[in-house]
Amino acid sequence: xxxxxxxxxxxxxxxxxxxxxxxxxxxxxxxxxxxxxxxxxxxxxxxxxxxxxxxxxxxxxxxxxxxxxxxxxxxxxxxxxxxxxxxxxxxxxxxxxxxxxxxxxxxxxxxxxxxxxxxxxxxxxxxxxxxxxxxxxxxxxxxxxxxxxxxxxxxxxxxxxxxxxxxxxxxxxxxxxxxxxxxxxxxxxxxxxxxxxxxxxxxxxxxxxxxxxxxxxxxxxxxxxxxxxxxxxxxxxxxxxxxxxxxxxxxxxxxxx
Numbered sequence: 001x002x003x004x005x006x007x008x009x010x011x012x013x014x015x016x017x018x019x020x021x022x023x024x025x026x027x028x029x030x031x032x033x034x035x036x037x038x039x040x041x042x043x044x045x046x047x048x049x050x051x052x053x054x055x056x057x058x059x060x061x062x063x064x065x066x067x068x069x070x071x072x073x074x075x076x077x078x079x080x081x082x083x084x085x086x087x088x089x090x091x092x093x094x095x096x097x098x099x100x101x102x103x104x105x106x107x108x109x110x111x112x113x114x115x116x117x118x119x120x121x122x123x124x125x126x127x128x129x130x131x132x133x134x135x136x137x138x139x140x141x142x143x144x145x146x147x148x149x150x151x152x153x154x155x156x157x158x159x160x161x162x163x164x165x166x167x168x169x170x171x172x173x174x175x176x177x178x179x180x181x182x183x184x185x186x187x188x189x190x191x192x193x194x195x196x197x198x199x200x201x202x203x204x205x206x207x208x209x210x211x212x213x214x215x216x217x218x219x220x221x222x223x224x225x226x227x228x229x230x231x232x233x234x235x236x237x238x239x240x241x242x243x244x245x246x247x248x249x250x251x252x253x254x255x256x257x
Contacts, residue, residue, distance in 0.1 A: 011237040013038030016083045018075070020044045020065055020123055021092030022058075023051070025192035026142070029225035030089055030232050031058055037233060039087065042078040044123070046092075065092055065119035075126040084130045087236045088139045090120040093160075095194050098201035101155045109156055116160035121167065128175065137180040140235045141168045145188045145251045153202060165247065172245030181244040183235045188251025189213045191222045218253030 017034045021027035022043030028051060035041045035057040042059055043049060049060035059081065063074040078085065096112040097104070120141055131137030146154075147161030168184040175182060189195055189210070202209040214220055231248050234240055249255055 010038040011233060011239070012087065015039045015086040015236075016042070016078075017087035017089065017236065018042045018044060018078060018085045018123070018127060019089040019091055020119065021090075021142075022060070023047055023049055024091065024194070025225045026187065026190065026228050027089075027091035029229040030091060033226070033229040033233055034087070034089075034236065037237075039236075040082050042082055042085075044074060044078075044092075065123055066114040068122055068125075071122045072126050075123070075130075079130060084134050085127055086131075086134075086137060088123060088127045088131075088137070089232055089236070090123055090139070090141045090164075092119055093142060093194075095157050095198055096154055098153050098198070098203075100152065104156055112156050112160055113163075116157070117163045117167070120164055124171065128180065131180050132175075132178045135179045137175075137178075138236050138240070139168075139171065139175075139180065139182040140232050141165075141182070141184045143168070143184040143186050143247070145186050145249065145255055147184070148186060148247070148249070148255055153198065168247075169245050176244055181235075181240070183240075183243060183246045183248060185228065185231055185235065186247055186249040186251065186255075187223065187228050188217075188249075188254045189222045190228065191224055195222065214252060214254070216257055217251075218256060221252065223250060223252060 017039045019031050022031040023045040031041050031043050044061050044063045046064055061074050064070045093116045141164050143165040144161040146158045147165040165184050168182050172182040199206045199209045231250050
Protein backbone atom coordinates (compact mmCIF):
# COMPACT_ATOMS: atom_id res chain seq x y z
CA UNK A 1 0.00 0.00 0.00
CA UNK A 2 1.23 3.47 -0.75
CA UNK A 3 -0.13 6.92 -0.03
CA UNK A 4 2.52 8.99 -1.78
CA UNK A 5 -0.27 10.87 -3.58
CA UNK A 6 -3.31 10.48 -1.35
CA UNK A 7 -6.68 11.70 -2.55
CA UNK A 8 -7.49 14.37 0.00
CA UNK A 9 -10.94 15.62 0.95
CA UNK A 10 -10.04 18.10 3.64
CA UNK A 11 -11.31 15.77 6.35
CA UNK A 12 -9.69 17.87 9.10
CA UNK A 13 -9.62 21.18 7.26
CA UNK A 14 -9.29 24.20 9.51
CA UNK A 15 -8.32 22.16 12.57
CA UNK A 16 -5.19 22.46 14.70
CA UNK A 17 -3.52 19.17 15.61
CA UNK A 18 -0.75 18.41 18.07
CA UNK A 19 1.16 15.19 17.34
CA UNK A 20 3.87 13.90 19.66
CA UNK A 21 6.65 11.77 18.23
CA UNK A 22 6.29 13.10 14.70
CA UNK A 23 9.87 12.20 13.89
CA UNK A 24 9.05 8.50 14.22
CA UNK A 25 7.60 6.38 11.44
CA UNK A 26 4.01 6.22 12.71
CA UNK A 27 4.07 9.79 14.00
CA UNK A 28 5.55 11.08 10.74
CA UNK A 29 2.89 9.34 8.66
CA UNK A 30 0.24 10.84 10.94
CA UNK A 31 1.68 14.36 10.63
CA UNK A 32 1.83 14.10 6.85
CA UNK A 33 -1.73 12.82 6.45
CA UNK A 34 -3.34 15.29 8.84
CA UNK A 35 -1.54 18.14 7.08
CA UNK A 36 -2.57 16.81 3.66
CA UNK A 37 -6.17 16.71 4.88
CA UNK A 38 -6.15 20.37 5.84
CA UNK A 39 -4.96 20.57 9.46
CA UNK A 40 -2.29 22.85 10.82
CA UNK A 41 -0.01 20.45 12.67
CA UNK A 42 2.39 20.93 15.56
CA UNK A 43 4.99 18.17 15.65
CA UNK A 44 6.32 17.75 19.20
CA UNK A 45 9.43 15.61 19.53
CA UNK A 46 12.53 15.32 21.68
CA UNK A 47 14.76 15.62 18.61
CA UNK A 48 15.02 18.29 15.93
CA UNK A 49 12.84 17.52 12.92
CA UNK A 50 14.81 16.32 9.91
CA UNK A 51 11.89 15.97 7.52
CA UNK A 52 11.38 19.00 5.25
CA UNK A 53 7.88 19.87 6.49
CA UNK A 54 5.86 22.56 4.73
CA UNK A 55 6.08 25.35 7.29
CA UNK A 56 2.66 26.61 6.25
CA UNK A 57 1.05 23.40 7.50
CA UNK A 58 3.55 21.82 9.95
CA UNK A 59 5.64 23.40 12.67
CA UNK A 60 8.08 21.42 14.78
CA UNK A 61 8.80 21.97 18.45
CA UNK A 62 11.56 20.30 20.44
CA UNK A 63 10.14 19.16 23.78
CA UNK A 64 10.75 16.56 26.45
CA UNK A 65 7.29 15.12 27.05
CA UNK A 66 8.38 13.78 30.45
CA UNK A 67 9.09 17.32 31.72
CA UNK A 68 5.91 19.08 32.93
CA UNK A 69 7.28 22.61 32.59
CA UNK A 70 8.58 21.93 29.08
CA UNK A 71 5.26 20.45 27.95
CA UNK A 72 3.29 23.34 29.46
CA UNK A 73 5.51 25.93 27.74
CA UNK A 74 5.37 24.15 24.41
CA UNK A 75 1.59 23.76 24.40
CA UNK A 76 1.29 27.47 25.23
CA UNK A 77 3.53 28.26 22.22
CA UNK A 78 1.43 26.11 19.93
CA UNK A 79 -1.75 27.84 21.07
CA UNK A 80 -0.17 31.25 20.53
CA UNK A 81 1.25 30.41 17.11
CA UNK A 82 -1.35 28.06 15.61
CA UNK A 83 -4.46 28.40 17.76
CA UNK A 84 -6.34 26.24 20.22
CA UNK A 85 -5.90 22.53 19.41
CA UNK A 86 -8.83 20.49 18.12
CA UNK A 87 -6.81 17.26 17.94
CA UNK A 88 -4.14 15.66 20.11
CA UNK A 89 -2.36 12.52 18.92
CA UNK A 90 -0.07 10.93 21.52
CA UNK A 91 2.22 8.88 19.30
CA UNK A 92 5.55 9.22 21.12
CA UNK A 93 6.82 6.06 22.75
CA UNK A 94 9.80 3.79 23.31
CA UNK A 95 10.04 0.01 23.42
CA UNK A 96 12.90 -0.53 25.86
CA UNK A 97 15.26 -3.46 26.19
CA UNK A 98 14.12 -7.02 25.66
CA UNK A 99 14.18 -8.69 29.07
CA UNK A 100 11.93 -10.60 31.43
CA UNK A 101 10.48 -8.59 34.30
CA UNK A 102 13.02 -9.80 36.88
CA UNK A 103 15.88 -8.93 34.52
CA UNK A 104 14.75 -5.33 34.04
CA UNK A 105 16.14 -2.53 36.18
CA UNK A 106 14.34 0.19 38.13
CA UNK A 107 15.88 2.78 35.82
CA UNK A 108 14.50 0.97 32.76
CA UNK A 109 11.08 0.77 34.39
CA UNK A 110 11.09 4.49 35.21
CA UNK A 111 12.26 5.48 31.74
CA UNK A 112 9.68 3.54 29.75
CA UNK A 113 6.80 4.55 32.03
CA UNK A 114 7.96 8.18 31.95
CA UNK A 115 7.84 8.35 28.15
CA UNK A 116 4.93 6.05 27.31
CA UNK A 117 2.54 6.79 30.19
CA UNK A 118 3.61 10.00 31.91
CA UNK A 119 4.30 11.67 28.56
CA UNK A 120 0.83 10.77 27.29
CA UNK A 121 -0.73 12.05 30.50
CA UNK A 122 1.27 15.30 30.52
CA UNK A 123 0.39 16.34 26.99
CA UNK A 124 -3.24 15.55 27.74
CA UNK A 125 -3.05 17.52 30.99
CA UNK A 126 -1.92 20.70 29.28
CA UNK A 127 -3.97 20.38 26.08
CA UNK A 128 -7.31 19.44 27.64
CA UNK A 129 -8.02 22.83 29.30
CA UNK A 130 -8.00 24.45 25.85
CA UNK A 131 -10.38 21.80 24.55
CA UNK A 132 -12.67 22.24 27.56
CA UNK A 133 -12.78 26.00 26.95
CA UNK A 134 -13.70 25.36 23.30
CA UNK A 135 -16.23 22.64 24.14
CA UNK A 136 -14.74 20.13 21.68
CA UNK A 137 -11.73 17.98 20.92
CA UNK A 138 -10.44 14.60 19.85
CA UNK A 139 -7.57 12.84 21.62
CA UNK A 140 -6.01 9.72 20.09
CA UNK A 141 -3.61 7.76 22.26
CA UNK A 142 -1.24 5.21 20.79
CA UNK A 143 -1.45 1.94 22.65
CA UNK A 144 -0.59 -1.33 20.88
CA UNK A 145 -1.87 -4.84 20.35
CA UNK A 146 0.49 -5.45 23.27
CA UNK A 147 -1.75 -3.27 25.40
CA UNK A 148 -4.34 -6.02 24.86
CA UNK A 149 -2.28 -9.22 24.68
CA UNK A 150 0.68 -10.48 26.67
CA UNK A 151 4.14 -11.47 25.50
CA UNK A 152 7.51 -12.26 27.02
CA UNK A 153 9.85 -10.18 24.88
CA UNK A 154 9.25 -6.69 26.35
CA UNK A 155 6.90 -6.98 29.36
CA UNK A 156 7.48 -3.42 30.55
CA UNK A 157 6.41 -2.11 27.15
CA UNK A 158 3.24 -4.22 27.36
CA UNK A 159 2.54 -2.80 30.80
CA UNK A 160 2.85 0.79 29.59
CA UNK A 161 0.56 0.19 26.64
CA UNK A 162 -2.02 -1.44 28.89
CA UNK A 163 -1.85 1.66 31.08
CA UNK A 164 -2.39 3.93 28.07
CA UNK A 165 -5.38 1.81 27.02
CA UNK A 166 -7.11 2.24 30.38
CA UNK A 167 -6.10 5.90 30.78
CA UNK A 168 -7.86 6.43 27.45
CA UNK A 169 -11.08 4.85 28.70
CA UNK A 170 -10.98 6.78 31.98
CA UNK A 171 -10.42 10.08 30.16
CA UNK A 172 -13.21 9.28 27.70
CA UNK A 173 -15.57 9.00 30.66
CA UNK A 174 -14.19 12.08 32.36
CA UNK A 175 -14.14 14.46 29.41
CA UNK A 176 -17.22 13.44 27.43
CA UNK A 177 -19.23 16.05 29.31
CA UNK A 178 -17.03 18.70 27.69
CA UNK A 179 -17.49 17.43 24.15
CA UNK A 180 -14.03 15.82 24.11
CA UNK A 181 -13.60 12.35 22.63
CA UNK A 182 -10.72 10.09 23.70
CA UNK A 183 -9.85 6.91 21.81
CA UNK A 184 -6.90 4.54 21.60
CA UNK A 185 -5.32 3.04 18.53
CA UNK A 186 -3.64 -0.37 18.63
CA UNK A 187 -1.15 -1.06 15.84
CA UNK A 188 0.02 -4.58 15.17
CA UNK A 189 3.43 -5.37 13.72
CA UNK A 190 4.33 -2.42 11.54
CA UNK A 191 7.13 -1.76 9.10
CA UNK A 192 8.94 0.71 11.36
CA UNK A 193 12.34 1.26 12.88
CA UNK A 194 10.95 0.36 16.33
CA UNK A 195 9.67 -2.97 15.01
CA UNK A 196 13.02 -3.74 13.46
CA UNK A 197 14.77 -3.01 16.76
CA UNK A 198 12.39 -5.37 18.53
CA UNK A 199 13.09 -8.10 15.99
CA UNK A 200 16.82 -7.62 16.37
CA UNK A 201 16.52 -8.01 20.15
CA UNK A 202 14.58 -11.27 19.91
CA UNK A 203 16.49 -14.46 20.80
CA UNK A 204 14.60 -16.14 17.93
CA UNK A 205 16.43 -14.15 15.29
CA UNK A 206 14.84 -11.62 12.95
CA UNK A 207 13.32 -14.02 10.41
CA UNK A 208 11.83 -16.38 12.98
CA UNK A 209 10.57 -13.44 15.04
CA UNK A 210 8.56 -12.02 12.16
CA UNK A 211 7.30 -15.45 11.12
CA UNK A 212 5.99 -16.01 14.63
CA UNK A 213 4.55 -12.51 14.86
CA UNK A 214 2.73 -12.18 11.53
CA UNK A 215 2.94 -15.57 9.81
CA UNK A 216 -0.29 -16.79 11.37
CA UNK A 217 -2.25 -13.58 10.81
CA UNK A 218 -5.29 -13.60 8.52
CA UNK A 219 -3.34 -10.91 6.65
CA UNK A 220 0.17 -12.41 6.96
CA UNK A 221 2.31 -9.29 6.58
CA UNK A 222 3.43 -6.22 8.44
CA UNK A 223 1.37 -3.08 8.19
CA UNK A 224 2.59 0.20 6.73
CA UNK A 225 2.68 3.44 8.76
CA UNK A 226 0.13 5.06 6.43
CA UNK A 227 -2.39 2.35 7.33
CA UNK A 228 -2.23 3.51 10.94
CA UNK A 229 -2.36 7.18 9.94
CA UNK A 230 -5.68 6.65 8.18
CA UNK A 231 -7.10 5.18 11.40
CA UNK A 232 -5.93 8.27 13.26
CA UNK A 233 -7.50 10.48 10.60
CA UNK A 234 -10.90 8.84 11.12
CA UNK A 235 -10.75 9.34 14.89
CA UNK A 236 -9.52 12.93 14.48
CA UNK A 237 -12.21 13.88 11.99
CA UNK A 238 -15.88 14.73 12.45
CA UNK A 239 -16.71 11.35 10.91
CA UNK A 240 -16.25 9.82 14.38
CA UNK A 241 -18.24 12.26 16.50
CA UNK A 242 -20.08 9.44 18.34
CA UNK A 243 -16.91 7.43 18.97
CA UNK A 244 -15.20 7.68 22.34
CA UNK A 245 -13.54 5.25 24.72
CA UNK A 246 -13.01 2.86 21.83
CA UNK A 247 -10.04 0.74 20.78
CA UNK A 248 -9.22 0.86 17.09
CA UNK A 249 -7.17 -2.27 16.41
CA UNK A 250 -5.20 -2.28 13.15
CA UNK A 251 -3.21 -5.48 13.25
CA UNK A 252 -3.85 -7.66 10.20
CA UNK A 253 -6.05 -9.87 12.37
CA UNK A 254 -3.36 -10.75 14.95
CA UNK A 255 -5.74 -10.41 17.91
CA UNK A 256 -8.54 -12.28 16.09
CA UNK A 257 -6.64 -15.59 15.99
